[in-house]
Amino acid sequence: MELVFLGTAQAIPTERRNHTAMLLTYEDENMLVDCGEGTQRQFRKAHINPCKLTKLLITHWHGDHILGIPGLLQTLALNNYNRTLDVYGPRGTKRNMEIMLDMFVFAGKIKVNVHEIGKGKFYENKFILEAFPVRHSAACLAYVFKEKDKIRIEKDKIKKLKLKGHVIGELQKGKDIIFNGKKIKSKDVSYMQKGKKISFIMDTALCGECYDAAKDSDLLVCEATYNDELEDKAKEYSHLTSSQSALIAKKSKSKQLILTHISQRFDANPEIILKEAKKVFKNTLMAEDLMKFEI
Numbered sequence: 001m002e003l004v005f006l007g008t009a010q011a012i013p014t015e016r017r018n019h020t021a022m023l024l025t026y027e028d029e030n031m032l033v034d035c036g037e038g039t040q041r042q043f044r045k046a047h048i049n050p051c052k053l054t055k056l057l058i059t060h061w062h063g064d065h066i067l068g069i070p071g072l073l074q075t076l077a078l079n080n081y082n083r084t085l086d087v088y089g090p091r092g093t094k095r096n097m098e099i100m101l102d103m104f105v106f107a108g109k110i111k112v113n114v115h116e117i118g119k120g121k122f123y124e125n126k127f128i129l130e131a132f133p134v135r136h137s138a139a140c141l142a143y144v145f146k147e148k149d150k151i152r153i154e155k156d157k158i159k160k161l162k163l164k165g166h167v168i169g170e171l172q173k174g175k176d177i178i179f180n181g182k183k184i185k186s187k188d189v190s191y192m193q194k195g196k197k198i199s200f201i202m203d204t205a206l207c208g209e210c211y212d213a214a215k216d217s218d219l220l221v222c223e224a225t226y227n228d229e230l231e232d233k234a235k236e237y238s239h240l241t242s243s244q245s246a247l248i249a250k251k252s253k254s255k256q257l258i259l260t261h262i263s264q265r266f267d268a269n270p271e272i273i274l275k276e277a278k279k280v281f282k283n284t285l286m287a288e289d290l291m292k293f294e295i
Contacts, residue, residue, distance in 0.1 A: 001026050001147075001196060001295040003219070005287045006042035008260045010225050011064045014267040018042055018289055019064045020260065022221065023053075024145060024198065026127060031055040033143060033200050039068035040075045046290050051081050057129075058089035059202040060140035061096050069097075070104050077108035084111040088129075090139035091116055117141070127195070132213040134204035136238045142204070142213040147195030157189040196295050201248065202261060205238040214252035219295055221287070222248060223261035227272050242273040246280035260287040 002025045007018035019036020023046075030052045032039075043050040050072060059065055076085070087097060094114045115122065123129035128146040133139070151172050158168060161184065167177045171186045178184075199217040201210055203225075214220045225239040234241045240248075242259065249257035259277055266273055274286045285293075 001198075003198070003221070003293045003295065004046055004048065005258075005260060005289060005291045005293075006032075006039055006046060007036045008262060008287045008289050008291075009036070009064070010261050010263045011062070012264045013037070013064075014264050016267060016289065017262060017264075019068065020202065021068065022200065022260075023048065026145070026147070029054050029127075031057060031129075031145070033057045034059055034065040034202065035068040035072055036064050037067040038071075040072045042289070043072075043075075046292075050075055051079050051083075053081075053085060054083060056085060056087045057143050057200075058087065058093060058141075059143065059200070060090060060136060060138045061092060062138055062203065065202070066096075066100075070100060073101075073110060073112070074104070074106055077106055077110050080108075081110045084113055087112055087114045088117050088122060088131075089114075090133070090141050091118070092139060130213075132209045134201065134209050134213070135207040136203045136205070138203075140203055142199065142201040142209065144200075144213055144217075145198045147197070149195050150193045151186070151190050152193045153190050161189070163189075198295060199254070201240075201245075203239060205235060206240060206244045206248070210248045211252050214248050214254055217249075217252060217254040217256075219256045219258065219293070220249050220252065220254040221258050221260060224259040224273050224277060225261055225263050227266070228276050242276040243280050246277040246284060249281040249284070254281075255283065257281055257284040258287050258293065259284060262286075 004023045006021035009017035020034045021039040022033040024031045093116050121130045130144040132142040176185045196218045198219045199214045201222045222245040224242045224245040226234040226241045277284045
């Protein structure tokens with residue numbers, strides 16, 4: 001799995017930070033979380049083909065998180081995008097997408113399926129996608145990606161038993177087999193590898209749903225719009241401070257925290273945000289545009 005930060009700014013972009021967008025790649029799936037203005041160009045700068053996109057997860061409909069959608073869709077259409085793009089978002093997403101698409105004259109067409117979702121699982125296949133409503137000035141969702149647990153074969157034991165062929169696949173499915181007249185149990189030659197969990201918490205005030213979404217995350221990506229001195233402003237606009245983001249990571253027992261959605265006021269010195277967070281949760285990084293992180 002790889003996560004690419006295409007944009008890491010708050011409402012106003014800066015010379016170093018574009019509006020919010022994050023691309024999570026897992027096997028043949030490429031999932032974009034939010035699509036701020038200029039995201040289509042950020043794909044170019046990251047040397048990523050946007051036509052590989054399979055899903056768009058919209059946290060909420062404030063402009064800095066969605067104004068890149070028309071341009072991205074036009075880019076896909078002009079590049080003969082041949083998939084169906086699944087778009088997920090909170091209540092109002094279907095109407096908003098219709099309005100947005102009606103405002104522009106597109107060259108070409110692409111297939112788009114729009115899904116309005118609420119709390120709970122909304123996708124399950126090789127992995128699970130789950131949504132948690134959080135507290136913001138617009139309907140807003142935190143998103144969770146969960147990789148399913150996998151049965152892994154212990155190669156040394158397979159080699160010792162001289163197993164070959166399709167029987168290994170059966171063992172990996174959790175099935176017991178008969179080999180050369182001897183029963184071999186899957187549990188004796190395998191182990192369960194726990195799937196990874198990645199949580200995305202964007203614009204929100206501190207609330208219980210933040211902890212629920214982040215619980216036991218291998219990676220928590222969280223907004224940190226303000227520093228601690230601006231806690232009152234964060235409360236007024238339903239955002240998080242650096243220490244609050246770190247507190248979510250700590251209390252949720254997350255393994256790694258990456259801060260994003262940084263206010264322009266910290267553009268010259270984002271270390272202010274990072275240092276405050278590290279005092280609460282040591283394993284914290286600051287996202288930068290085009291930063292790649294392997295999970």
